[in-house]
Amino acid sequence: MAGAVSGLFLLDIKGRVLIWRDYRGDVSAVQAERFFTKLIEKEVDAESHDPVVHDNGVSYMFLQHNNVYLMAASRQNCNAASILFFLHRIVDVFKHYFEELEEESLRDNFVVVYELLDEMMDFGYPQFTEAKILSEFIKTDAYRMEVNQRPPMAVTNAVSWRSEGIRYKKNEVFLDVVESVNILVNSNGQIIRSDVVGALKMRTYLSGMPECKLGLNDRVLLEAQGRTTKGKAIDLEDIKFHQCVRLARFENDRTISFVPPDGAFDLMTYRLSTQVKPLIWVEAQIERHSKSRIEILVKARSQFKERSTATNVEIEVPVQTDATNPNIRTSLGSATYAPENDALMWKIRSFPGGKEYMLRAEFHLPSVTAEEATPERKAPIRVKFEIPYFTVSGIQVRYLKIIEKSGYQALPWVRYITMAGEYELRLI
Amino acid sequence: MIQFVLLISRQGKVRLTKWYSPYTQKERTKVLRELSGVILARGPKLCNFVEWREYKVVYKRYASLYFCMCIDQDDNELEVLEIIHHFVEILDRYFGSVCELDLIFNFHKAYYILDELLIAGELQESSKKTVARLIAAQDSLVETAKEQASSISNMIAQATK
Amino acid sequence: MNPFSSGTRLRDMIRAIRACKTAAEERGVVRKECAAIRAAINENDNDYRHRNLAKLMFIHMLGYPTHFGQMECLKLIASAGFPEKRIGYLGLMLLLDERQEVLMLVTNSLKQDLNHSNQYIVGLALCAMGNICSAEMARDLAPEVERLLQFRDPNIRKKAALCSIRIIKKVPELAENFINPAAALLREKHHGVLITGVQLCTELCKASEEALEYFRMKCTEGLVKTLKDLVNSPYAPEYDIAGITDPFLHIRLLKLLRVLGQGDEDASECMNDILAQVATKTESNKNAGNAILYECVATIMSIEDNGGLRVLAINILGRFLSNRDNNIRYVALNMLMRAITVDAQAVQRHRATILECVKDLDASIRKRALELVYVLVNESNVKPLTKELIDYLEVSDQDFKGDLTAKICSLVKKFSPEKIWYIDQMLKVLSEAGNFVKDEVWHAVIVVITNSPDLHGYAVRALYRALQTSADQETLVRVAVWCIGEYGDMLVNNIGMLDVEDPITVTESDAVDIIEIALKHHTSDLTTKAMALIALLKLSSRFPSCSERIKEIVVQYKGSLVLELQQRSIELNSIIAKHQNIRSTLVERMPTLDLLEWEEKQSGSIPN
């Protein structure tokens, strides 16, 4: 079962090695590069490759970020899930360091990149990926002088995500409860999938080593405590916690207790698979008047209570790739042709509950058709929106207690918002 | 006969393509991908010829650019190397120490020059001077036309003031 | 005002595209730009038409669809000014080719431009025609082009000459119209006209027997003189390359002479001297000189026999072959291939060097050399050459193994002095690179074995042994499975032992084991599995004691999702279970495919 990575490669968009770190000396860069270049040459679209491939005794696991491929090569039966997730973490760390991870930033910072690769992985085993802590002892050129010459305690501590000695004048916590609604409607107009994914996003600005405790209207907890749960409690499915939360404790008595990292992080995520009525419903009718003239009629209807209002609504209606001069009218909001997405983008800044609006568009197609016209790709209608002060699940933060030995008072700020996640309605 | 001419950068970007035989867009993409894969991977000391399908591709690298010409089996590979060089020298003279950027931003000029050098995939002119002269003459025709156009629009502007 | 008209300049668009970090980002920029251009086209925007077309050309070069811009080329070509026409024609040549119907619409404009008073516009039209005209256009416009072959300006004449080449290629029956004007071009002094004229004549010779005869009679001498003058011409800066005046013209002249000399003794005789002169006097320290020498050798090899010249040519190739420059070595190998029909002995002398080239680092050289070795092999040298090639098979890279095994197999089959040697060699190849061997090769191995009755036992035992070490080579497994099925009795009883063999002990159940492994192993493909089933049927008859066990194995495939396996399993099961009385009849030794007859059939000498 044991297995480790032989080498980590950062490759450019054509598959050529930018930087690589050899951990075991049993995979050569030339061989890996040759294989990988061949692999991505085969397809125009790199996304169509399985992210795990085997060739000649070596397994390659990779992902793409901007114009960079991150690839791990292994000769053993290593933990593929762990390695791929680790590659994503590397992306996060590099982004923390260089703002953006791309070919140029890697080239400009190759010394730091080498240092990080040395610290994040040893002999092919993932070691440490907390960007914030790493940056306490590995710095980019600009901050070299302030380098901490010792490993921060956090690297080996049980609390590996927070350093000691953090000080704030004003101790504050911001907690955003964000629910994303995913929905899939088939071409018969049936809702075939719907679920809600929630996240508790925290930003903490707290001194010292604070102990936090979070109380939710979790039915299991409330019932265990013998409280009445009329209507207010909710059932959360598959809760996932940030590594700072004591999982065993939660398992025991449903208490969410933790020492938070400094700054922004996702404290927990959860999922609800109960069927929800689509908050915004969209229908489209397409009329082909002639070979070169097409008309589309789109109706959008809000199906939530009138006292709520959806904001920043964006409805993306797909059109042919070579559409010419769409002429669009809407009963509310503005709509534009977005050729980069082959779509009409209908934006409505504020969409009150229980209303219906329309869009009508007409456009032409060129008389000369493309030589090898590919079959029309059937993109779905996609919708984005946000509804503030509202959650589908009815989740509530009952309390957030913060205890630190210095005894300061910290203020928690809580906000609720619902937004569209993967919101797809297939065209008829 | 030269079937097609390609200019590919070391990064695999296409800088010029000229097809003297019909290839569909799909085939073109495939040819480009196939050949740039083969040619860019070849080491510096290997010969400048690659056998490809029922043809041969003669290529030559100039710094970051690969000039490639695809020819028939019985064409003279060494001569095609000279043709490539001939083309490069004309480009160099025209742009004055040509670099890759010249070819990117003035790609149409590179095509004009190529059209004075090859037609129907055959060599048209062996004198660099003649090619330069013909291009200069046509460039100046364009300049004259532009000047005329701008003086006319000036006149109109004057008249409608 | 069109809301999509971004109005960006070409330069800015190129910058924006270059700034994109990923393909997706680039696609976005391009699509936006295309939408703006479509809008402009729709509004019939005259001012920016040429700019938009230039943008489309760039976009097209990146591989995106630009079909919607095709009509714009036509509009620009139809405008009066030179600048518009220049960009229009360029667009036409880039965005369209002969297959598009839209192209027919340009015929009229082309006709007018071919008759234009401005010679540069005539030039543009000729160039476009020469590069992309269809057969239909060629027919329509041939008279205009023919007339332009006599145009006052030489630069038009040369363009018209190349344009004629395209016309003849598209419509060969037009060739004779061009013979006379083409011949006239050969008398020109202007290098461009001369060089294109020579090429036109060469093309005409290919297209028409009449043209060939005509040029042979009327022009050979003149061409020889032209070449002589060129070779002896003083330094001409305009045409000089590495001390040689116009090597391009040299080469084209040599090529035409080759066409004229081939198959005609008088013409060949006429060019002997000048060829000798070129072969001996041309400087060979630069590429240009070598290019001429290479062409000259090709001509010498093709024209009618002249011993002295041939020696010269072979010597040049020998020098080429030992050159350090890989390009020169490559062309030497290439030319030796042609020389072999003329003087096999001379080529044989270079065998050692050629064999080294098979192992060269450079794949192009390897491939050429392998082709050459292939034709060099004969009865007397097949053994050492095969050994060399098989030894090399072990270390050669994967991409090359397919070609290499095919060639080795073919050689061994063609020249093997005795069958046992053939079988030994093929076993080596199958064990080493069985996964790269093509079907006809392993089929042939079985055909040869069945045709060698005294070697059946030897072969089946050798294969059994080979399988112990190279069970991952698919075709080896197939050949072994077949032979063990057919000759299993000889395997277990050491029948037909040769002196060279060591006896082996294989029990009947061992033999069944090895077939069962082939049947069940996860790497075995359908063909191997299917063959294993038949082998089992044969063995059930040859080894009655194993019959019950074999039935057990076979029956497992009765419900197989794989059609072929299911069908076989059902049939075999029925034979073994219910028709034992006829089983041995069914699987007695398979009739041999007559080797000689089969090979003749393959080479097509006996029509069937």
Next chain:
Amino acid sequence: MSGHDSKYFSTTKKGEIPELKEELNSQYKDKRKDAVKKVIAAMTVGKDVSSLFTDVVNCMQTENLELKKLVYLYLINYAKSQPDLAILAVNTFVKDSQDPNPLIRALAVRTMGCIRVDKITEYLCDPLQRCLKDDDPYVRKTAAICVAKLYDINAELVEDRGFLESLKDLISDNNPMVVANAVAALAEIQENSNRPIFEMTSHTLTKLLTALNECTEWGQVFILDALSRYKAADAREAENIVERVTPRLQHANCAVVLSAVKMILQQMELITSTDVVRNLCKKMAPPLVTLLSAEPEIQYVALRNINLIVQRRPTILAHEIKVFFCKYNDPIYVKMEKLEIMIKLASDRNIDQVLLEFKEYATEVDVDFVRKAVRAIGRCAIKLERAAERCITVLLELIKIKVNYVVQEAIIVIKDIFRRYPNTYESIIATLCESLDTLDEPEAKASMIWIIGEYAERIDNADELLESFLESFPEEPAHVQLQLLTATVKLFLKKPTEGPQQMIQVVLNNATVETDNPDLRDRAYIYWRLLSTDPEAAKDVVLAEKPVISDDSNLLDSSLLDELLANIATLSSVYHKPPEAFVTRVKTSSPRPED
């Protein structure tokens, strides 16, 4: 032509190496540091800077940590090619391993382990011994991994010097990171050794379960993976373990989740209480579903694993089929895997919805995906008897669209449907025959030919149809030829009239003396002999009744499935192959493949 063309497009610099050499030996610190950076930069772009070895090593003795790291990096790269010079670095290494700064101590021991030069390895022992007992956990966790490095280079040395014992001691270390790395190192050493080194006792189990709660996410993965080898004594112990591991299902790191799932599935085999098992299945479903919201690459691994899990415990996700419906923007590799799982989860209850989805997919752009969708419909028909008819209806609708590859794919699966439900759907044969001349793929052709032969008695013009294929017999691929042979024999046996009699002559001739394919010849001769010896027996043999095919074509056999389930989250579970099928142990101390 060489020589005069370098001036075009050129920007190369000359004399880089001597220049660097000079700078490396500069008296100024900053200049030296810059020079080393330049050397590393050159190394990064693949230039050979090994000739600067001595000069770079000379910069090693420095207080500057950054410079030290760069020199170390250089050493890792080139020590192998300059083993004699590499010895020069040993002193500094040993010295650094006793530096007051733990960062430097760890760096020294980490780097030395990466230098695969025997002579250096010897010098590594003493510093390593010290570092394993270092006060600082950062140094200890680095030293733990270093033992595995050393074992890889020289296993004997590790055993002789007692490093294994020191390493085992670290399992009881009070620092969870150290424990985790020690576990990883021991697991690897065990993998490469024939004798038991890292035995999982209930004692170690307890320690590791404790460490699990406190170490980093990566450490948790090491520990869970090691623990999954543990064989619980009885159901009660298994339940206890599962109880301790279940909270990991709530971890945000999906590798932790998958490793926990693996561990739970392993222990579940021992648990007898159906309630407990049912409860565990219920607990595992939500985290598995949530994996499908992860990044596509992770989804891919998750889907490959779910594919295995539902084969063993179909109930876990029986009600979740909708989460496997494809989204528009899913990468193709995710869509393909989702399709696979949809087939596995399809049931009489959800088949209508699933068919609608498949039909949608069958009109997409990606050809491979479309083909797979068409096949999926057929496979559902084979799997679900009661839905078979609906599946066939959809297949027929798709055939009517007349997209060539859809038709061919449909014919391939319909052939299997016929074999699964004999005498049920043959009425559609006429429709299939309409597409006869558009078939150009061997598998589709072979399927169609089989159908004609098998149902010759119901197809009026079966002989004509088969005859149309006969003309091209010599050019067909082998498996089409084989089907033609069998089909013609069947036709002849069923309709021994003049036409088929002539056809069988042609086919037998083609398949015996007009081919060199030994397999085809065997088949033909056996038929021939059969027909001429005993025509009645021939009927009995060739037309023997077929057992109905089963639908388990895509289920793995049980022992392989066991092995793959024990390998959840690893490459083995992604490939669906046992580790030995793709791992070829390359002794890492052997020379590297030539670059």
